[in-house]
Amino acid sequence: MVLDLRDASDPGIIRLMPPTPEDPFRALRDALKVSPDNLPLRKHLAASLLGAGRAEEAVREFRDALGRSPEDRDLKLGLARAFYHLMKDSEALVVVEALIQGSDTPAGAYVLHSRLLLRGGDAQGAVREYRKALDLDPGAADPELASRLGIGAEERSPVFEGRVRGSTNEPAEAPDLAVERPTISFKDVGGMEPLKEEIRMKIIHPLNHPEFYKAYGKAVGGGILMYGPPGCGKTHLARATAGEIRAGFLAVGIHEVLDMWIGQSERNLHELFEQARRSAPCVLFFDEVDALGASRTDMRQSAGRQLINQFLSELDGIQSANDGILVLAATNAPWHLDAAFRRPGRFDRILFVPPPDLEARAGILRILLRGKPCGDIDFDHLGKKTEHFSGADLKAVVDLAVEEKLRAAIREGVPKPIVTKDLAAAIPKAKPTTKEWFSSARNYALYSNQGGLYDDILKYLKI
Numbered sequence: 001m002v003l004d005l006r007d008a009s010d011p012g013i014i015r016l017m018p019p020t021p022e023d024p025f026r027a028l029r030d031a032l033k034v035s036p037d038n039l040p041l042r043k044h045l046a047a048s049l050l051g052a053g054r055a056e057e058a059v060r061e062f063r064d065a066l067g068r069s070p071e072d073r074d075l076k077l078g079l080a081r082a083f084y085h086l087m088k089d090s091e092a093l094v095v096v097e098a099l100i101q102g103s104d105t106p107a108g109a110y111v112l113h114s115r116l117l118l119r120g121g122d123a124q125g126a127v128r129e130y131r132k133a134l135d136l137d138p139g140a141a142d143p144e145l146a147s148r149l150g151i152g153a154e155e156r157s158p159v160f161e162g163r164v165r166g167s168t169n170e171p172a173e174a175p176d177l178a179v180e181r182p183t184i185s186f187k188d189v190g191g192m193e194p195l196k197e198e199i200r201m202k203i204i205h206p207l208n209h210p211e212f213y214k215a216y217g218k219a220v221g222g223g224i225l226m227y228g229p230p231g232c233g234k235t236h237l238a239r240a241t242a243g244e245i246r247a248g249f250l251a252v253g254i255h256e257v258l259d260m261w262i263g264q265s266e267r268n269l270h271e272l273f274e275q276a277r278r279s280a281p282c283v284l285f286f287d288e289v290d291a292l293g294a295s296r297t298d299m300r301q302s303a304g305r306q307l308i309n310q311f312l313s314e315l316d317g318i319q320s321a322n323d324g325i326l327v328l329a330a331t332n333a334p335w336h337l338d339a340a341f342r343r344p345g346r347f348d349r350i351l352f353v354p355p356p357d358l359e360a361r362a363g364i365l366r367i368l369l370r371g372k373p374c375g376d377i378d379f380d381h382l383g384k385k386t387e388h389f390s391g392a393d394l395k396a397v398v399d400l401a402v403e404e405k406l407r408a409a410i411r412e413g414v415p416k417p418i419v420t421k422d423l424a425a426a427i428p429k430a431k432p433t434t435k436e437w438f439s440s441a442r443n444y445a446l447y448s449n450q451g452g453l454y455d456d457i458l459k460y461l462k463i
Contacts, residue, residue: 089119094440107134190233204244224329225341249282250275254291256272257307292308358387365379372402
């Protein structure tokens with residue numbers, strides 16, 4: 001295999017061995033070690049990883065490349081597509097919306113925005129964005145997406161121009177998720193002490209001391225909404241909450257709720273609440289809740305409004321009591337959530353989950369290295385070198401360090417323990433991903449901060 005790696009540092013042609021069956025991208029990775037600033041090669045590796053279904057690795061490569069070329073639209077679009085494949089729709093939307101607001105928007109950004117809107121239940125918006133893509137570049141046509149949107153279909157078709165006909169068939173079977181019994185607790189969550197205390201007051205103490213709450217007429221249950229940059233432990237904290245009180249845990253993604261047929265999404269949501277009620281005490285956790293509860297003022301179709309009304313009705317316990325149901329939700333984009341969810345009795349505690357502080361970063365690294373062969377490790381030193389890193393970023397650091405130790409063990413035939421310098425060497429390779437989120441959050445905190453909702457963001461940014 002011959003790769004042309006001509007650049008300022010190496011004008012020659014480097015010949016590499018063919019990729020091994022164990023890692024078909026070995027040659028590309030080796031080439032980047034020789035020419036780390038070769039942007040076209042980085043793009044090719046990231047796109048190839050995504051095409052092979054290795055979206056997590058693709059995200060790392062796209063981010064690494066964006067660190068070298070922050071304004072590259074192709075890299076941003078590639079990163080958004082990788083998020084889409086990982087079902088991280090909120091992260092994908094942040095990137096795509098920034099692309100669309102800029103100049104010279106690529107047609108592919110509108111196509112991806114259309115897919116994201118369709119998956120979020122906004123079929124009319126999806127049709128609008130798809131047509132923008134075709135107006136910009138007819139070659140961007142996506143026949144599969146057009147078919148799902150009913151573009152060009154007959155009016156009698158089940159889906160026509162984003163409008164869904166009422167189903168004459170029997171309703172689809174409602175979701176039946178397995179109720180988890182988490183074995184982790186707060187001791188397995190590094191840092192986040194203020195958040196843990198809020199959850200103790202709202203959820204844990206009412207179950208452990210019901211007589212006190214009954215004396216004050218305080219109901220057991222309620223909701224907490226956690227928001228912040230991705231990868232900072234919102235889902236992990238929710239699961240640990242269930243483990244702390246030995247309760248059931250139901251993790252609900254948007255795909256367990258949203259359905260293309262009219263009325264089915266509402267039935268799905270109701271059945272999930274009913275399942276939680278039957279399993280009480282139970283923590284019902286909604287990830288990416290903004291996809292289910294987007295602001296109704298932004299909606300043009302009634303189906304999305306109906307789902308939000310159903311969600312609010314379930315939170316209020318209008319049809320069935322919510323005793324022992326503890327509702328946690330997480331979002332990376334709280335500004336997209338309908339304001340009605342913040343009314344007392346619903347998500348009346350809204351908690352900012354920031355990137356871990358120095359002490360928390362050291363604690364997270366300790367947890368991530370449990371069970372691994374380790375020598376002397378200066379966790380405080382590593383914590384200082386990983387400012388702005390999320391928990392997911394720290395996991396990437398540990399994974400990179402482990403990979404290097406494995407390569408060395410295979411090469412030398414002797415496994416050696418992980419030490420401080422191994423982790424320190426991996427840190428520059430894993431860029432902090434929270435800065436991208438804060439660049440968007442800062443604008444909302446400065447200019448759309450009604451009632452001081454985002455004061456915690458301003459405090460964190462020291463504005």
